[in-house]
Amino acid sequence: xxxxxxxxxxxxxxxxxxxxxxxxxxxxxxxxxxxxxxxxxxxxxxxxxxxxxxxxxxxxxxxxxxxxxxxxxxxxxxxxxxxxxxxxxxxxxxxxxxxxxxxxxxxxxxxxxxxxxxxxxxxxxxxxxxxxxxxxxxxxxxxxxxxxxxxxxxxxxxxxxxxxxxxxxxxxxxxxxxxxxxxxxxxxxxxxxxxxxxxxxxxxxxxxxxxxxxxxxxxxxxxxxxxxxxxxxxxxxxxxxxxxxxxxxxxx
Ligand SMILES: [Zn+2]
Numbered sequence: 001x002x003x004x005x006x007x008x009x010x011x012x013x014x015x016x017x018x019x020x021x022x023x024x025x026x027x028x029x030x031x032x033x034x035x036x037x038x039x040x041x042x043x044x045x046x047x048x049x050x051x052x053x054x055x056x057x058x059x060x061x062x063x064x065x066x067x068x069x070x071x072x073x074x075x076x077x078x079x080x081x082x083x084x085x086x087x088x089x090x091x092x093x094x095x096x097x098x099x100x101x102x103x104x105x106x107x108x109x110x111x112x113x114x115x116x117x118x119x120x121x122x123x124x125x126x127x128x129x130x131x132x133x134x135x136x137x138x139x140x141x142x143x144x145x146x147x148x149x150x151x152x153x154x155x156x157x158x159x160x161x162x163x164x165x166x167x168x169x170x171x172x173x174x175x176x177x178x179x180x181x182x183x184x185x186x187x188x189x190x191x192x193x194x195x196x197x198x199x200x201x202x203x204x205x206x207x208x209x210x211x212x213x214x215x216x217x218x219x220x221x222x223x224x225x226x227x228x229x230x231x232x233x234x235x236x237x238x239x240x241x242x243x244x245x246x247x248x249x250x251x252x
Contacts, residue, residue, distance in 0.1 A: 001224060001239050002031040002246045003217045005091075005125065005152050005172055005199035008055075009034055009044040012203040012214060020216045021050040027218035028239075029053060033250065035091040035125045035152070037062045039080065056250065058088035060113055063095040063106045063127055074112040081120045087250050089117040090125030091152060094138075097129040107138060114142035117149065123249050124149035126169065132156050139167050148249060153201055158190045165195050170249060172199040173242075175207035175215060178226045189230050193238075197246045198224055 003024075013020055024032070033056045034045050045057045059080040061073075070076075081089050092113035094106050117124035126149055128135045139147070151164050152172035161171060173196050177184045188196070198220055206215035207222040228238045 001028045001198060001220060002033070002243050003029055003200050003202075003220055004033045004150060004197045004246050004250075005035055005174070006032050006202045006217055007034065007037070007204075008032055008202055008217065009041060009048060010037075010203060013216075017048075020218075021048075021053060024217035025050060025052045027221050029217045029220065031056065031246075031252070032217060033087065033246075034058060035062075035088065036060050037091075038065055039076070042080070056087040056252070057085055058090055058125060059083075059086050060090040060092050060125065061109055062091055063093050063109065064098050066102055066106045066109045069105055069109055069112075073109070074116065077112060078116045078119060081116050081122060086120075086122065087252070088123045088125050088149075089113050089120065090149075091127045092124065093127035093152075094131035094135050095127060095129040096131045107134070110135075110138050111142065114138070114147060118142070118144065118146040121146070123170075126151045127153070128155065132160055136160065136163055136167070139164070139169060143167050150197060150199075150249070152199060153205065154188070154196075155184060156187070158187050161187060161191045165192065170245065171196045173197070173223060173227060174199045174201050175205040175211070175219070175223055177230075178207040178222055179211065180208065185226065185230055188227070193227075193231055193233075193241055194245060196227070196242060197249065198227070198239075198242045
C-alpha cells in the first residue's frame with residue numbers, strides 16, 4: 001500500500017519511529033510520501049529509512065504556516081522542487097479555520113506552488129479547510145492543462161469533488177472517511193474510484209477505531225477497508241487500484 005500523505009518525520013514519532021515503521025511494513029505499507037510543512041521539513045525527512053519501505057520527499061509551505069512570504073520565496077520553492085528526489089509540491093492550499101489573518105498571503109503562496117508544480121511537472125498537494133470555493137477558483141485559474149495533484153484529506157461535496165476531478169485533481173482519501181457522522185463516505189461513493197488515492201495524514205486524523213489517537217501509516221488498513229466496503233470491492237482490489245493511480249500521478 002502507498003501512503004500518499006504522511007508527516008512521519010515529525011517529532012511525534014521520534015520516540016518509537018522504528019516500531020511505527022515496523023508496524024507499517026507488517027500492515028503492507030511499501031511506500032510513504034511525505035508532504036513538507038516548511039523548508040526545514042526536508043532535513044527531518046532525510047533521517048528516515050526502513051528495509052522494506054521507500055520514502056519520497058515533497059517540498060512546500062503549509063498554508064497554516066504562511067505569514068509574510070519571504071523575498072524570493074517562489075524561486076526558492078522552484079529550486080527545491082526541481083531536485084530529482086522531490087516528488088511533489090506541497091503541502092500548500094488554504095486554511096481559514098485556524099486564522100483568516102493571512103488569506104491574501106495564503107492565496108499568493110498557493111499561486112506560487114501552482115506555478116512551480118506546472119514548471120517542474122510534479123503533482124501539487126492541496127490542503128483545504130473552510131476554504132473550498134477559493135481553492136477551486138485558484139486551481140481553475142491556474143489550470144492550463146499542466147497541473148496535476150491531490151486534494152488531500154478530501155472533505156468536499158459531490159459537486160466540489162467532481163469539479164476538482166474535472167480540473168485534473170485527484171482525491172486523497174484519509175481517516176475521515178471512516179468517521180460515523182462525517183458523511184464523507186456517502187460523498188465518496190458518488191465519485192470515481194480511479195481518481196482516488198489512500199493517505200493517513202499521520203500523526204493527524206486517525207481512522208475509526210483508532211480515532212483520537214496518534215495516527216500512523218499502519219492504520220491506513222482501516223481506511224482501505226472502508227473504501228472496499230463503500231465500493232463493494234475486495235481489499236486487494238482497492239489497494240491495487242489506488243496504488244496504480246498513485247504511481248501514475250507521482251511517476252514512480
Ligand atoms: Zn498534511
